[in-house]
Amino acid sequence: MxxxxxxxxxxxxxxxxxxxxxxxxxxxxxxxxxxAASVEHTFMVSQVKMTHLCKETLVTVVNGQLPGPAIYVTEGDSVTVHVVNKSPHNITIHWHGVKQWLNCWADGVPMITQLPIQPNQNFTYRFNVIGQEGTLWWHAHVPFLRASLHGALIIRPRNGASSYPFPKPDREVPIIIGDYWQLDLAQAARRMMHGFLFSFANASTINGKLGDLFNCSGVPEDSYVLDVVPGKTYLLRIINAGLFSEFYLKIAGHKFTVVGADANYISPYTTDVIAIAPGETVDALVVADALPGRYYMVALPNQAPLPDTQTPEYTTRGIMQYSNTYSSADDPAGLMSDRGVEEKEEEDKGSSGDVPVAPEMPDIHDTITSYYFHSNLTNLYQTVVPQRVDERLFIVLSLGSICQHGQSCRRGDHNETILIATMNNVSFQDPTGKTPLLEAHYYHTGSVDLMQELPDRPPRAFNFTDEALIPYGPKEMRLEPSYKATMVRRFRHGAVVEMVFQSTAVLQGDSNPMHLHGHNMILLAQGFGNFDAAKDVAKYNLVNPPVKNTILVPNLGWAAIRFVANNPGVWFMHCHYEFHLTMGMAAVFIVEDGPTVNTSLPPPPAHxxxxxxxxxxxxxxxxxxxxxxxx
Incomplete structure (x- = not known):
């Protein structure tokens, strides 16, 4: 060190x-x-007027567009992005999933790695993309504003598409599932942080389009349209940029072959539905092998069933449409020959008219489909799983409350408390000083060493997934009292860390997409109920577990991961549901320097x-x- x-x-x-x-x-x-090439972009952050659902709204966007511009790079490239902030908000940009090797300064988390970019200021991010291929994305890392400040970051192999470990696609298409808000996003964030009413989006979107399930005075909103040619193969690079919802994605009459997740290759997995939580990315091949026509591409949000609180959730849909001509020449490989008669008849219903075929979607309360989807993901190559474990953490993800005034108050459904989200009963408090934690850590000029340490385990054990804890009542009220602190956890360079994330039923039964900056996580196993080391460790996949930057902890379940703390710096770990993050389900991981220059964090870049x-x-x-x- x-x-x-x-x-x-x-x-x-x-x-x-x-x-x-x-x-x-x-x-x-x-x-x-x-x-290697140098890729350079300028991001002009400003507010533009958009009219949807019969209302004009000021929306904060990059370069006047929603979603923002996609960044295409080849593995090994260097990236420079000049951010010019002409909005009224403080802004940072996070490069979600980019490892930022020895470059924590460019990670883009306000007051964790950098000062926010204030209105009428600018900031330049510089980073290299090394050892990663696939779909990542970028987004604002300030409360709620990532709903409109986001875009794809596509990393192609250095030898081109011919080196993909799957059939070369004829076309690659980003598919970004998101939200549309008519509310002021900054105000919605402030209300939630101060314990007031929750706010919700007005619509869901595919590539910025609301789709024809929404209308303005009876006139349907525009839908995203994907034009396809019979027999061609399309690589869909799917990103969930939504704030609150995991989505199920289906295309009527078609199947997906999943080949990647979070910029890691996956053993090809065929399915008719993709489950994708906020923060996750999925790469999937779709072959245009149906009869010519129009087919709905539907994104349906799921949510925990009763007794969980039910919130507004909006399904959206786009259209996958074939070119107008089709002949045997378009199907030289006989792609249609093995399709069932019933499936062909279903497709025929929509192929001759203007009404697209609609897929049969899972129930909005079906969370098992998500569990099966994520459980079927395995790494394409043998994963190097560290066998030695240096530190073990058991992290309980929960809700709780703090008193608005004083040390004592009535718990339960009372306005004397503020609802918070916690990790091991502590809710993350944003740094209150004027120095970002990374700077304080690097120069030893701050109070990082005196901050609350993330506990190894919760202060008490209980039946974490007891559904009787979901509604307000005497049983959950005993578990509500929590507190806020700027939580950090230090790891020596090279330490192998195993964490078990345990969801709880306290006031909710949600899943939790946990995202770690600066590192990938190896997903060893997941399950429902309470983690039991005596039996669940035997379920660990130590051969080809998936490697991801965002791990979805199942509803009322658990997920076990390992990672190697080998990237020095100050890194954020948090839930990617915006309400959980805003309410404090987060912590800071500090990875110490290694023994050599090239295992130590360099000084901040010039300027x-x-x-x-x-x-x-x-x-x-x-x-x-x-x-x-x-x-």
Whole structure:
């Protein structure tokens, strides 16, 4: 581990260290990357007027579009994105799933890794995409605003599509499932953070289109339309950018072959339904092998059944439509020859008219389909699963409450309390200082060492999945009292960490998509009910478990994961349901430096805005370093 003195080097020494790291990295990238390209974008964040559902709404977007621009890179490329903030909101951009190897400074979490980009300011993100292929995405990492500030980040193999470990598709299509809000998103976030009424979206979307299930004075909203050619294969790069809902996606008369998830290749898995939670990505092949016609692409949100609180959930749909001509020449491989008579007859119903064929969807309260989908995912290649475990954590994901005024209050359905989300009975408190945690950690100038440590386990054991705890009542009220703190957990460099995430029934029965920044997680096993090490460890897949950046912990169930803490820096771990994140289901993981230069976090990049501690001024890093040295 680097000493404290190394954190207060003079500018010249700091520059020398940065140069040494740059040389090491240059040698590494020269060997690995060869002719890697530099990809550059400018993101202009502003508010535009959009009219849907008969109402004009100010929506915060990038470059005037929803979803925002897709970024296409080849593995090994370097990426530069200039963010110009012309909106009235503080903004950061998180590159969801990008490992940011030795580059925590570009991770984009306000007051965790950087100061937010204030209105009329700009900030440049620079990062490399190394050792990853597949579908990731980018989004704002400020409460609720990722609903409209998001886009795809597609990483292609360095040898082109011909090197995919599955049949080369004829076309690749991003499919982003999201929300449309008529409410002011920043205001909705403030209301939730302060324990007031929950707010909900007005519609769901596919690639920004609401679809014909929604209308304005009887006129259907525009639908997303995917034009296909008979016999061709399409790689759908599916992203759930929604705030609150896991979605089921189906296309009438067609099947998916899942080949990737969270930018990792998956053993090909054929299914007629995809389950995708907020934060997750799924790559799936679809062959246009139905009779010519129009077929609905339906995204249906699921939610926990009663006695869980039922919230507004909106199904949306787009259309997959074939070109107008079809002949045997379009089906040289006889793709239609093995399709059942009943299936063909169902497709014929919609192929001759204007009304698309609709798929039969799961029930909105069907959570088993999600469990089966995620349980069927295995890694295409043998996964290197660390056998030695250095640290074990049992993380209980729950709801609780704190008193609005004073130390005591009536629990249950009373306005004396504020509802919060917790990990091991602690709700994450956003840092209250003026220095981001990463800066305080790097320079040893803050109080990171004095912050609350994420406990290894909850303060008490109980029947975590007892459905009697879902409604307000005496049974759950005993478990409600919680507290808020800026929770951190330190790991030595290279430590192998095993975590079991346990969902609870306290005031809810939700699943929980848990996302870890800066690292991938190996999903060893999952199940319903309470985790029991005596029997459940035997279920661990130690051969080809899926590797993901977002793990969906099943409704009233558990998931066991391992990861190697080998990327030094300060990393956010949180639930990707926005209401859980806003209410505090989060923690900060600090990975210490390793013993060498190329296992230690480099200094902040040039012109990285840093708070220097006087008069609220933001200064470029060279002036802040001089200030810190003089101090």
């Amino acid at each position: 680097a000493s404290m003195e190394s954190r207060s080097l003079p500018r010249a020494a700091a520059t020398s260290m940065a140069l040494a790291i740059a040389i090491v990295f240059l040698i590494y990238t020269t060997e690995r990357l060869g002719d 990285f805005p840093t708070y220097c501690g006087h008069d609220n001024n933001l200064l470029p890093d060279e002036l802040c370093l001089q200030t810190k040295k003089d101090a």
